[in-house]
Amino acid sequence: MNKLVLASNSPWRATMLRNAGLEIEADPADIDERAIEAPLRAADLSAEDIAAVLAEAKATEVASRHPGALVLGCDQVLEFEGETHSKPADMEAARRKLLAMRGMTHHLHSALVIVYDNETIWRHTATATLKMRDFSPEFVGHYLAETGEAALTSVGAYQIERRGIQLFEKIDGDYFTIVGLPLLPLLAFLRERGCWKHDAHPRGRHRLADLPFPLAGDSFLLVA
Structure with a gap:
């Protein structure tokens, strides 16, 4: 099995990828996300x-340091x-965000991009729609006290795979999209x-020998 590196x-x-049977290593991307994002917002993208x-x-930055590797960049943006x-x-910003979104609906957009030798060869974007409960300010206080600074690692100030699930009334969308890694289309690709190696294609297509670029000794790099 080819090696995967999660940046x-x-x-x-990391847990989702390992549970899917992938070996991964870590190699974070070195970019200023906010500096890239600011002009995109100004342009109303x-x-x-x-x-x-x-x-x-993210994928392009890491690909420049790892020629011959497949590099997967991941990002998630909240729309409210x-x-x-x-x-x-x-x-405090996390508290304000949660209070603003209580009783309301927001969207999570999760994007995956694979770059190979500075060429983008695959893209996927998925969206989940989530409605929060109309919880009290006291509940938010208790939630953030229990969650701690882990709340700062998510665009929504919550981790749905933990106590964050208690914030919600209704969720429409794929679980993997919500946690920022639409896994099924990635695995399919x-x-x-x-x-x-052990997944025989039912139609015999896309064997390693048929690929337009070498993979046998290559690594996979995941950037998020």
Whole structure:
């Protein structure tokens, strides 16, 4: 099986990939996300496009340091009342964000981009729609006290895979999209490229020998 390197401090993405049977290492992207994002917002790009641009920027930066590797960039943007939101800067910002969104609906846009030798060869963007409960300010206080600074690692100030699920009334969308890694289309792409030695393609297509670029000794790099 080809090696995967996850350039992210997200334990959940790493766990999902390992649970899917992938070996991964860590190699974070060195970019200023906010500096890239600011002109995109000023140009009134959609939340989906902003997520895709950031994901591609991460993948491209790492690809420049890893020739011959498949590099996957991941990013997630929250859209609420027509505006895009990134991760809260501090606990007070997290509190304000949660109180603003209570009883309301917001959208999470998760983008994946794969770059190979500075060429983008695959893109995917998925959206989930979430409605929060009309919880009290006291509930938010208790939630943030229990969650701590982990709330600052998510664009929504919540981790749905933990106590954050208690904030919600209704969710429409794929779980993996919500946690920032639309896993099923990613795995499908890698299988189509023959990246699983023990996954025989039912039609015999996309064998390693048929690929337009070498993979046998290559690594996979995931950037988020």
